[in-house]
Amino acid sequence: MTSAETYEYLLPLESLVVSGIQIGTKIKTKHMEPYIYRVRPDGLFIIDTRKTDERVRIAAKFMATFPPSSIAVVSFRLYGQTPVAKFCEVTGCVPILGRFPPGAFTNPLCPSYMEPQLVMVTDPAADEQAIGEASKIGLPVIALCDTDNVVENIDLVIPTNNKGRKALAMVYWLLARQVLRERGAISTDGNLSVPVEDFETKLTESKEET
Amino acid sequence: MSELKVPTCIWCGKTIIPTEYFVKFPCPNCGGVTITRCERCRKFGRPYKCPKCGFVGP
Numbered sequence: 001m002t003s004a005e006t007y008e009y010l011l012p013l014e015s016l017v018v019s020g021i022q023i024g025t026k027i028k029t030k031h032m033e034p035y036i037y038r039v040r041p042d043g044l045f046i047i048d049t050r051k052t053d054e055r056v057r058i059a060a061k062f063m064a065t066f067p068p069s070s071i072a073v074v075s076f077r078l079y080g081q082t083p084v085a086k087f088c089e090v091t092g093c094v095p096i097l098g099r100f101p102p103g104a105f106t107n108p109l110c111p112s113y114m115e116p117q118l119v120m121v122t123d124p125a126a127d128e129q130a131i132g133e134a135s136k137i138g139l140p141v142i143a144l145c146d147t148d149n150v151v152e153n154i155d156l157v158i159p160t161n162n163k164g165r166k167a168l169a170m171v172y173w174l175l176a177r178q179v180l181r182e183r184g185a186i187s188t189d190g191n192l193s194v195p196v197e198d199f200e201t202k203l204t205e206s207k208e209e210t
Numbered sequence: 211m212s213e214l215k216v217p218t219c220i221w222c223g224k225t226i227i228p229t230e231y232f233v234k235f236p237c238p239n240c241g242g243v244t245i246t247r248c249e250r251c252r253k254f255g256r257p258y259k260c261p262k263c264g265f266v267g268p
Contacts, residue, residue, distance in 0.1 A: 031255045058265070062238035135252060140235035151255035155247070156238050157268045 009053050010174050019170035019196075022049045023161045024147035031151035035159035045147040047159050055158045056171070059142050060178030062156060063118065068092030072116035074100060074130040079165045080122035082201040083172035090176045090194060093120075096130070105133035118142070123162045124149045144171060169199035219248035220258050239265035 009016065016022070024045035028036060037048040063071060071093040075084040081097045088095040094114065096104065103110035105119075119134040120142040121127035127143075134141050135153040143154045144162040151157055158175075161167035173196045180186045217226045217234070226232045231249045236242075240263040247258055259266050 058238050061241075062236075065236060065241055135231050135233070135249075138231065138233045140233055151268050153252050154255070154268050155233060155235060155252070 007050060009049070010056060010178065011170075013049065016049055016053075016170065019166040020164045021052060021160045021167045021170055022047045023164065023167070025163075027148035029148060029150055031157075032145060032147045032149060032159065035145075035157070036147060047147065047161065052158065052160050052171075055156070056174050056178055059156055059158055060175055060182050062142070063091075063120070063175075063179050064182035066118045069094065070115075070117040071120065072096055072105075072114065072118070072130075073120045073122075074127045075122040076100065076126040077123050077162070077168075079163070079201050080168050080172075083168045083199045084122065086194065086199045087172040087176045090192065091179050100127065100129045102129060103133075105130070105137055105139070122168065124152070124154060144168075165201050165203075169196055169201070173199045217246045219251055220245050220261075221251045221256050222248060224248055237263060237265060238267065239263050 024047050026043045028045050035047055035051050037046045039045055068091055073084050073088055073093050074096045075081050076098065084095050084097060094116065101110060101112045104112045104114060107113060116139060119130060119139050121130055122144050124131060124143045124145060131141055131153050140155040141153060142156045144160050145151060145157045146162045160171050177192045181188055181190065218224060219226060226246065226248050232246060233252060234244055234246045237245055237260040239260060243260050243262045245258055245260065255268065257266050
């Protein structure tokens with residue numbers, strides 16, 4: 001293990017901090033306690049960025065061992081849908097955006113039935129249906145967990161802010177790049193052709209009525 | 211005669227019965243060891259440790 005000064009992050013620490021991946025919530029669960037670095041004076045728990053970085057590397061290594069078409073990436077959360085769609089476009093995984101159709105993993109008569117080997121969820125609280133079905137058929141689950149999440153039926157936690165628009169884009173971009181590096185699709189210091197901004201959900205301003 | 215191996219949970223060591231919702235996957239870090247977690251350990255978020263590389267999850 002390298003010391004804090006010499007540890008090499010996947011991206012410079014400033015870029016990670018600007019995207020806000022370390023910002024947690026005002027609620028802390030005992031499952032997420034090991035990943036918390038400190039508490040801000042306003043009560044927000046701050047996630048340890050180094051642990052996020054380490055877990056992104058491990059998750060990418062794990063995902064690279066499965067065929068891309070057998071990985072389902074789920075996001076009910078609106079801000080997670082564009083990053084997931086882009087992530088799946090880059091890595092070849094299967095996206096499930098919006099409402100998770102019940103029976104998609106367990107009922108062969110369901111029109112959206114699929115048989116993945118690995119499931120990744122954006123928020124364990126919002127994607128509860130997907131986690132429940134994955135646990136019934138014995139699929140390993142990777143989850144992006146914030147400080148207020150309960151690690152129930154989850155096999156690999158990536159501690160990060162799973163509510164922010166920029167944070168989700170950053171995490172999925174890092175993960176996509178690392179998965180491609182592990183697969184050998186790009187070199188170990190190579191970069192994605194898609195910038196982080198493309199992973200972000202764009203905000204559209206509504207026109208004010210005169 | 212071939213032997214039948216009964217899976218056991220890597221954390222609590224209990225024998226996993228076939229009707230249980232257990233999970234089996236290679237170690238996320240090294241991939242050298244197959245990790246088996248029983249339904250209860252998964253539900254309560256109990257940790258698991260890879261005997262080869264020492265990785266502690268979830």
